[in-house]
Amino acid sequence: MHNFRRLLTREQICTLPNLMSFFRLLLVPFIIWAYLKDRYWLTAALILLSALTDILDGIVARKCNMVSDLGKMLDPICDKATHAALLICLLTRYPIVWLLLAFLAVKELLMAVFGALAVRRRGKVHSAKWYGKLCTVITETVILALVLFPGIPEHTALLLLALCGAAMVFSLLMYLIFFIQLLRKED
Secondary structure (H helix, E strand, O other), X not given: OHHHHHHOOHHHHOOXXXXXXXXXXXXXXXXXXHHHOOOXXXXXXXHHHHHHHHHHHHHHHHHOOOOOHHHHHHHHHHHHHXXXXXXXXXXXXXXXXXXXXXXXXXXXXXXXXXXXXXXXHHOOOOOOOHHHHHHHHHHHHHHHHHHHOOOOOHXXXXXXXXXXXXXXXXXXXXXXXXXXXXXXXXX
16 A cells, blocks of 8 residues: 555656646547547547657656656556547447457456556566557557548458557567566566
């Protein structure tokens, strides 16, 4: 409980990178609204704004020595909230997206469990790894393409969605290897 209180101090919450992450969470309903109103260019602009603030929060955190455990947890939560919301929107055009949503839910549940075990065992919140960031870039690029080009041929859309799924599988496998090695490591 002591570590949890440490995450919720004003100094931990009110950093510029964390405020950018909170802004990304606030963008999610606007992204959904724009998509459901068939304003695909606005949806794309909001997705790009979210992605830009995602990149900037990491740069600012590292350059200004504002890396925090809360930020390490908040950043991927924002990514997944955005991805899940957009995938749900894409269900209106591509029913097969439910498979990606189901896998995303399982993947994130496993990540949360292993992440919590790692924090409990090692007392440290770990930052996102390159393979997680790669998965985010691929997922957001695929979603952006499907949003911007609603008339894309179905076989192309399915190929893009398969690429997104493959990135998620790769990321999950790499994180599982990382966490298992971390948990097996002797103190």
